[in-house]
Amino acid sequence: MKIYLVGGAVRDIILNLKFSDRDWLVVGADINLMIKLGFKLVGKDFPVFLHPLTHEEYALARTEKKSGHGYGGFTYYSSPNVTLEEDLLRRDLTINAIAQDQSGKFYDPYHGIKDIHNKLLKHVSNSFKDDPLRVLRVARFAAKLSNLKFSIDKSTFKLMKIMSASGELSYLKPERIWKETENALKGVNPHIYFKILRKCGALSIIFPEIDKLYGIPAPAKWHPEIDTGIHTMMTLSIASKLTSNIGIRFAALCHDLGKGITPKKLWPRHNGHGIAGIPLIKKLCERLKIPNNIRDLAVLSAKVHDIIHDIYNQKAEDILNIYNMIDAWRKPYRVKQIALISESDARGRAKLDSIFYKQGKYFIDIYQHILKINNKDIIQNGIKGLNISKIINQRRLKLLKIFISTKKIK
Structure with missing residues (x-):
């Protein structure tokens, strides 16, 4: 033994x-x-x-x-x-x-060991093609080791393309797909995982909602990179530099899914794409059995990321509604999460990756200012039920309006 x-x-x-x-x-x-x-x-x-x-x-x-x-x-x-x-x-x-x-x-x-020194991802034997999960695994290893300049051997990549075209990927269990994807999202460069899956033909099978974004144009004024699929990968890349939180990274990946169903006659505009993408996000998460907390954050960010970009022009009531919508009072961490996802979107564009995203800081600052409210007197005065929520909301709105009126936009 x-x-x-x-x-x-x-x-x-x-x-x-x-x-x-x-x-x-x-x-x-x-x-x-x-x-x-x-x-x-x-x-x-x-x-x-x-x-x-x-x-x-x-x-x-x-x-x-x-x-x-x-x-x-x-x-x-x-x-x-x-x-x-x-x-x-x-x-x-x-x-x-x-x-x-x-x-x-x-x-x-x-x-x-030789292949490690040569920075090469190479299959051991021809039986590699028998296990379709290995297409995802190789893509994950390529992403994991990308900062060490590893590349996929040509013969291995050829097998990955054959496996993707064979129909075998459709037999993979959702749990296994999500596990490999989750591990990829934890890595340094998760966007490379999705790029390789697309290159070998697997993305359209595993993540058709993401694959469909490639070739869909966006206004050059706001998206110098034009292509929505490219923008999505750039957004995920920025998110990965800002945080290791896979929920935020996944939300960044899904924030523009709605653009995949915009009628061509409306291109390159995509009005309402955030709301339009919500059913797609839910369907994707249901299919791959993605945890609810990750799904919920992706849905919320799809709803509000464009509003955060334009937060300086929003009414106080609408800003307060965002905090209520994301349940910021019970889940305060979501405020920063939404700010980071919106920042990733804003910086995930050609030549804009280094901008200072002041809207995110503004969104966080408003929230922190509203938290200064002391609501103990409401209960002490015997106010009960729905009236408590109503009064608290009124106080928050009043303080928010004061903040907006006195805060200088820099």
Whole structure:
């Protein structure tokens, strides 16, 4: 029985990157031996165990064979006779097919270390094409390692295009798609993930709402880049520089979905695109089973991002309505989130990425000023029910009007 550290942890050790998760591979053992040693069996499809002390995952060496559609369409074989090389052969990329034993020695039968030095994302074997999820995984790794100048091997990218055209991507489970996308959104350059999916033909299958934005024009006065798809990627890129919050990043990705259904006769104008995009956002989130809190923020930002751009020309009543709409009094963090999404949109344009977005600061400043209201006397005076909300709203509006009248626009 031999134990090896495998997968992303080994890759990141070689790249000198931080990592948190460790995956262990056990060669020369079976289920009975692992249980006898105190490991807890948790794998449903193939033998995976939790270490009795560290609770890290240990998997028995296995081989796999395509037997159906999608990520789960495989038959697995595990035995003490399965070798390290056989297990590593089933993995996606050579840089993820390196093992390290407990003495620190690397085992690299498929030249992953060489590909790391050459900054290349390359498939291990032709069985790469059997798992459609790998199209998303390679796109995610390309985004994750883009700051290190990694690129996708031409032969691997060719397989990704073949897989995208095969229809296999339609068999992927929503949870798996969202998990890869969520991990991509956590990275440094998530926009690259979506760019690569589009380049290999996968975006139109996985995210048709986003793919449809390419080729749709916007007014050159406000969008020097013209193309809405390009603008969307620029917006996501800016959002990723401003925050690591995936909810904000996802909302930035979805803020202009409504432009995808604007009648051509109205181009390049897209009046009302924010509201028009809400059903598209909801449909996308429902299809991929995206968490409700992320969906809700994306919907709210679609509604109000253009209003924030024009906040200096808004009536006090309309500004207060935005705070009420986003439930700012119970969820104060949403104020900054909306400001950041609107800033990402404003700066996600050709030659405008470095502008100072004063509207976002103004939106936050107004909110902080309104919070100074002390409403304790309302309850003390015996006011109850809906009258409390009405009076509080009136006080907020009065203070907001005073703020607007005295605040100088810089």
